Structures are given as structure tokens and as C-alpha cells.
Amino acid sequence: MTSLSRRSILKGAAALGGATLLSRPSLAYEGLPILRAAPASAQLASAGYPPTPVWAYATEAEGNVPGPEIRVQAGARVNFQLANDLPQPTSVHWHGIRIENAMDGAAPLTQAPVPPGDTFDYDFVAPDPGTYWYHSHNRSTEQVARGLAGPLIVEDREPWLGEPSAATRELVLILDDWLLDSDARIIENRWEDLHAASHSGRMGNTVTVNGAAYPELDIQPDERVRLRIINTATDRIMPLSLPHLSARLIALDGHPVTPREIDTLILGPAQRADVVIDGRVDGEARASLLLDPGNGEWVEIAGFIHSGDTLPSRGTDVRPLPAWGTLPVPDLSDPQRETLLMEGGAMRGMLETRFGGETMGFRELAANGMVWAFNGAANEMDKPMFQAALGRTVQLKMSNRSVFPHAIHLHGHHFTVLSKSGAANIEGDVRDTVLIGADETVEIAFVADNPGQWMIHCHMLSHQKSGMMAWFKVA
Template structure:
């Protein structure tokens, strides 16, 4: 097994990341279960359409979209040897897991991308229960859009399923958005489409649930089910409605919240929500999972059909998920104050920004594929946005001075939403990815308790690729 080349490290970050590069398991010679990334096909479009060529993950057999569900107990190790059978270098990011830095998969910051034909051993502890996911983190605009994403479930610390007021069953629903042509093939020549990047990102035209268009899901009459909803789309914000199923939210981005009734569920790219639903007692009843594509014209993306033996309905009050708190609470008395200003995109643009050390006007930035900036810097990989001492509370005020919403993701940490000027977030919620609307200001705080170099970027992957990318260091 050859160690991937490290020559592609960016000069400014090589020394920082270098120390933590070599995974222990490689030297231990352990034979880890394989996670193979390879080309395959999937029946994404409805029956009657051709199969779609996709890029997939597989732990055994043929690859699938989404990738196989990886499921571990809280506190135990996730161990996989990524084998790259793709025609491009790749790396796997374990989204939302507060992981050791060298395992974060954030190429090229924390590791070199793994070249075709080579492998990389991922071996890390999943510290906290919840709904997470894994996805490609090299040329993500293309690789995630081709299908490289799958669910990662860390089980509850104490029994919850089957307890009074809890669900009797759970169902992981991976929601994705694909840009397909008339032959159901992925439109391949628009990964870096600057027009899309300057707007909401490269938007698809086909929404799938667990890799299927319009699947039918079955519920027993009276059954209470926990849905683990994951938005793996590269750009699409998904507003969801489950009419007749009285959805109650129990977790966001893996973190339990006190159960609360939701009229609709809003999931930005990369966000997750755990929701409890109650099936009516009438057999033969059915409802649809509805998605608002952004114009208030709700469309069906799946059917829930009620059939089979009735179950005794659970009591009305939903049992909260077992409480856990492995995150240190932010100390807000004297935090390190940082700001994140988002500028760019269509209709507003920006006067100028720095790209690779040069100050450029909007036109010159665009000719370099850059239409967004964080704090006046487009794709600032040369130096960290800020450095925080290990254990220090960081208070980050984010301002979105653009006409588009963004989904800001911090690697290696979860953060608490303190205050917001818009309607997307509830103060007190703990997240790893947060939506911020046009002209919105959002204050978050977290304890920088995970040493290393961590990406901070927009999870609308077209925005990430065209400037909304940076990193911070905890040491």
C-alpha cells in the first residue's frame, strides 16, 4: 500500500497539517474493511428511463447511491480503507464527526487527495450519537454531484427505540438532487458553471430519496417512526412537509433538541434533522413527502402508504432522545471575537477581493472562477482566517451581504446559535452547518477544543469552489 503523495499540500498549510498526516493504522498494518469508490450505475430516474452512470461507495459488492449506511456505537471506531478506483484523486470527509484532524478528509488541507489506484486508511472515534454523513471532499462540486455520499449513523448511548413515547422503528432518508439530461445521464459539463455559482449553485432537476425517484415507503397503522433526514444535495435547500404525519423534531445535525412540532422541515445542503412521525390508524391511508423547490410549488418526492397490522399508538408526548453533552459549553464572558463577512454573487457582487495574494476587481475575479469572498478574500487557503488557542471560546459573527442564502459548515466542531436576525435558526440550537439568509446576521459560539486545521466553507458546493472557502487553526 503506497502512501499518497503529499506534494500537493498548499505551502502555507503543509507545516501545520504535516505533523498529523500519517494514520496510525497504516503502520500497525491493520487490514481495515474496504470502502471502495468506483464508477457504477444506478436507477435514479423512474422505471422506463435508462440507468444513470454514477460514482459510488461500496463496502461490499456493487456500489450504491447513497453509499452504504455506516453504523457504529457512540465512542467506538470507524475504520475504513478508502480504495480509490475512480479516475480522479479523492478523499472522504466524515461530516459532523468531531474527529482527529488527520482523519477529517478535507483535501488538500488535512491530507493529500488519494490518487486513482491508491488507498488511505481512515480510523477514528465517533464520539457522539446522531445522524451524520460521509462524502467526497476533493473536487466536491463534481464528486458529490456524481453520487459520492452516504449516511453515517452513530447509535444512541442509551436505548430509545421501543421505550415509552419513543419510535418503534427508524428509517434513514437520504435526500439528493441530481442534474440529469433526457437520457437520465448526469449533465457533466457544468461543474464549474460560473452563472450557477454566482446564483444558488448548480441546481438539479431530479430529487431522489435513498437513490430512488418517488419511492413508496410503508408505515403500519398507528406506527411511530424516527426519520433520519439527510440533505446530501450540492446546492438545493430542501423545505419538506409531511402532511398528516405530525412531524416533531428531535435532533438537528446529530444533536438532540427538546421535541418540537414542525409545520415544515428546512434542510440546507449537508444539514440533518431527526423527526418523529405518527402514522394514522386508517389502513390504506397514504400521504406524500412534499418538497418546496423554492417557489412555493410543493412537489411529491415520496409516498408514505399505511398498511398491515395496526400498532397501539404511542402516547402523544414524544420521548426526547437520551441527553448527552460531550461538547464543552461556550464561555461567553470574554470570548475571542471573530467576524465572517460573505460577499459576492449575482446582483450584488463585490468591488474587489484578494485571490492568491492579488487584489482583483469583480471581473478579474470571475475570470479566475471566483465570484465569492470571505472577509475580502476569495478561496483563502494560504493563511488561516483566525487562530484560536485550544480550549478558548470563539464568538463568530457572520454577515451575509449577498442576495443568496448560504450553508456555512465548520469542520471539527459543533457550534451554538446565539442570535440571528433572520428566521432560519433557533437560538440555542447546536449545529455543524447553518443556513444564513440574504442580508442576515448570525452569531455563533463554540469552544475551540479540537486541535488542528479546520475548513470553514459554504456547503453549497458551487459557492465553495468559487470563493467561499477558508480555514482556521486550533492550537
């Protein structure tokens, strides 16, 4: 599609839908580059379907999904003025960045949500290399589902691409899950769906890779490519597979791991994986990225088309990524022990639970939109779940007493997985979001080295909204 026809489609969408918003004069600003959040249009579904009205980020021209790639050197500043051209207040969270608290974007804990027509200056250091993303953190069940997410890439500290047994090229793959109607419009009347919230969350029916259904990506025979895979879905856990491409995992949530072969890879919402693949040399013209939508049947969500010259083999070994060198090591000799008990959801429910300063039963909680609890409280935001002294190691035991998995995310910190629980979590991995299966317990440890008020929540955004949200304080 040419840029001209793209623009005329966008104009058409503006005339139909968000005309008032899109035609508003640009917000005045000086200095910082703009990151605009505004209604836009994107060709999510296959050719033949109309474009989908979305909400999108843009640094120039019209927004698209995913949002523009932000790429910086490790230790460099990221700075943008968020300009809110949405019909709702919003904020931007920089997921996985060990950021200063005031820049974390976790409305309303670390900042007030930015009203429509207003701006907010984000200016922070990105200390650790890796694959990250940014997304709305206000009314996020709706705003992320409408498209407000984009990649944030922090470059390796030392050269890796092009080095012996490393990849020669990288490809960012933003995976998303959309709930669309037959005209490819986002189904908008289910943001408050408590049935979905009490199960696996608001599941979509269209999975996109870089904003397109079933894209075809070029790869040369024997070419070694670093995939930076990001699950930006609001609720969908994505079991992934890259058969016949010799997939090796080299980083999780931005943090390097010793390269390991993988048959399948499970990415919960907000999790990332860096994977090295080698193009095929056996004459097959096509390979696939497969996803298990939940029924055990692998479906193709993107194709890798082999074309061009065969590249010289880089051997079978994969060069590890340069170490971070920036993360303090937890002191497990005398940690501060904390627990997180997850209860609620369909088929288990929860007992008396605190909400809004009162103790309520199941029906009253549901009437308030709450179906989940952390440590006997639903979305308790008036006081911290725990407090840690600056520099203290916290060992957090997280037990899931529900029949659904949860993707627990800590803001401002990365943590070491101490105990393996199920196939998704490997002891010793360093992450910022961890999947905890039904009736599983995972222990993690981290050094509370970042002062401030930090959210801890399920990154299944339907679960976060309906009870699985809290915060801890480091001071």
C-alpha cells in the same frame, strides 16, 4: 428488481462506460475493511428511464447511491481503507464528526488527495450520537454531484428506540438532487458554470430519496417512526413538509433538541434532522414527504403507504433523545470575537478581493472562477482566517451581504446558534452547518477544543468552489 438483473445491468454499464476502471483487479489490502470509490450505475429516475452512470462508494460488491450505511456505537472507532478506483484523486470527509484533524479528509488542507489506484486509511473515534454522513471532499462540486455520499449513523448512548413514547423503528432518508438529461445521464459539462455558482448553485432536476425518484415507503397505521433525514445535495436548499404525520423534530445535525412540532423543515445542503412521525389512523392509505422546489408549490418526493395492523398508540408526547454529554459549553463571559463577512454573487458582486496573493477586480476574479468572498478574500488557503487557543470560546458573527442564502459549515466542531435570524435558525440549537439567509446575520459560539486546521466553508459546493472557502486554526 432481483440481484441477478441488477448485476447484469451493472455489467452492461461497465461494458459501455467505465470498463477499464471496473475491471481493474482489486487493490491489495490487509486489515481494514475497504471503502471503495468507483464508477457504478444506479436506477435514479423512474422506471422506464435507463440507469444513471454514477460514482459510488461500496464496502462489498458494486457501489450504489447513496453509499453503504456506516453505523457504530457512540465512542467507537470507524475505520476503513479508502480505495480510489475513480479517474480522479479523492478523499472522504466525515461530516459533523468531531474527529481528529488528520482524519478529517479535507483535501488538500488535512491530507493530500488520494490518487487513482491508491489508498488511504481512515481510523477515528465517533464521539457523539446522531445522524451524520460521509462524502467526497476533493473536487466535491463534481464528485458529490456524481454520487459520492453515504450515511454515517452513531447510535444513541442509552436505549431510546422501543422505550415509552419513543419510536419503535427508524428509517434513514438520504435526499439528493441530480441534474440529469433526458436519458437520465448526469449533465457533465457544467462543473465550471459560473452563472450557476454566482446564483443559487448547480440545481438539479431530479430529487431522489434513498437513490430513487418517488419511492413508496411502508408504514403501519399509528406506527411511530424516527426519520433520520440527510440533505446530501450539492446546492439545493430543501424546504420539507410531512403533513398529517404529526411530525416532531428531535435532533438537528445529530444533536438532540427538545421535541417540537414542525409544519415545515428547511434543510440546507449537508444539514440533517431527526423527525418522529406517527402513522395515520383516519383511514387515509397514503401520506407524503413534500418538498418545495423553490416556487412555493409543494411536490411529493416520497410516499408513506399505510398497510398492516394498527399499532397501539404511543400517545402524543415524544420521548427526547438521550443527551450527548460530550460537548463543552461555550463560556460567553469573555469570548474571542471573530467575524465572517460574506460578499459576492449575482446582483451584488464584490469590490476588490484578494485571490492567490493578489488583489483583483470583479472581471479578473471571474476569469479565475471566483465570484464570492469571505472577509474580502476568495478561497484564501495560505493562511488561517483566525486562530484560537485550545479550549477558548470563539464567538463568530457571520453576516451575509449577498442576495443568496449560504449554508456555513465548520469542520471538527459543533456550535451553538446565539442569535436567531429568520425561520431556519432557532436560538440555542447546536449545529455543524447553519443556513444564513440574504442580508441576514447569525452569531454562533463554540469551544475551540479540537486542535488542528479546520475548514470553514459554504456547503453549497458551487459557492465553496468559487470563493466561499477558508480555514481556522486551533492550537
